[in-house]
Amino acid sequence: MIYHRLMITIPLLLATGFFISIVILACSGTQAATDHTDDRHSAVHEMSELEALYWERIRESRMNFVQADVDFMTDMIAHHAQALIMSRLAPENDASRTIQTLAARIINAQDGEIQTMQKWLSDRGQPVPVVHIEGLNLMIHMENGDQDHGHHAQHGNHGMHGRHDMSHHHDMPGMLTQEQLEELAAAAGREFDRKFLEFMIEHHLGAVIMVQELFAVDGAALDREAFELASGIKAEQVTEIERMRLMLDEM
Structure with missing residues (x-):
């Protein structure tokens, strides 16, 4: 059991x-x-x-910028816009295929950079240059940027409307005078090719100088986007200058 x-x-x-x-x-x-x-x-x-x-x-x-950055963007927009005027003449003035290809590349690059610089200014609440091109005439009016940002670059010119003062633009390095633009527009074929290269080389050199002047300003180009954009413009312009000099030597 x-x-x-x-x-x-x-x-x-x-x-x-x-x-x-x-x-x-x-x-x-x-x-x-x-x-x-x-x-x-x-x-x-x-x-x-x-x-x-x-x-x-x-x-x-985006708030880490100074007035020199704003001035650079504003002026470079106008500088690039004149390159668009010059380049748009190429297909109209019987330029060679090589020059037309170069002109198209310049238009594509600099039009894109204009939009990038406009956005940079707008994002930081700065007046934005809006480009209008009629033939050989460049007109720019200023629109307010995004006013939500609290930071203002020192001595900024917020709230500006109407046409931008164009009087100083021809004083920027490499900018063509109205007479030089008319001279280019009057040329055709091989003569246009030569003048286009000569004028565009000077124009590109001017852009390089503008970048160097920006970098020489204490406190400028500390903004990451501004630095990358300015550096990219310089590298692109230097490369195209060398290419155009070779093309000019071969003519």
């Missing part, structure tokens, strides 16, 4: 112990899952905070 009772009790105890083990494991698993979920939520929250900090730093970096 005692043996029979032991035979019943032992399996029962074993079964009970197995059940208790399962319950303990289940509870442990639930706690582990809860801890894992908490860790995941914490990580997501931390990533959200880091992302918010990143975008805040981006916004702050």
Whole structure:
């Protein structure tokens, strides 16, 4: 009888112990899952905070500019716009295919840079030059930038409307006079090719000088976008100057 009772009790105890083990494991698993979920939520929250900090730093970096940066962007827009006037003459004046290809490349690059510089000014609440070209005539009027930004470059000229004063534009390095533009427009064929290269080389050299003048100003071009844009303009212009000099030598 005692043996029979032991035979019943032992399996029962074993079964009970197995059940208790399962319950303990289940509870442990639930706690582990809860801890894992908490860790995941914490990580997501931390990533959200880091992302918010990143975008805040981006916004702050856009405020790190001086008046020299604003002047550079404003003037370079007008400088690039004159290059568009010159380049648009190429297909109309029987330029060679090589010159037309060069002119098209200049239009594509500098039109894109004009838009980039306009956005840079707008993002920083600065007046934005809007370009209007009619034949050989360049007209620019100023529109207000994004006024949501609290920072203003020192001596900034916010809220300016109407036509921009064009009187100083011909004083910028490399800018053609109206007479030189008319001389280029009057040329055709091989003569146009030669004048285009000569004038555009001088025009590009002027842009390089403008970048160098910007970099010489204390505190200028610390804005990352301004530095990258100015550096890119210089590199592009220097490369094209060398290419155009070779083309001129081969004529």
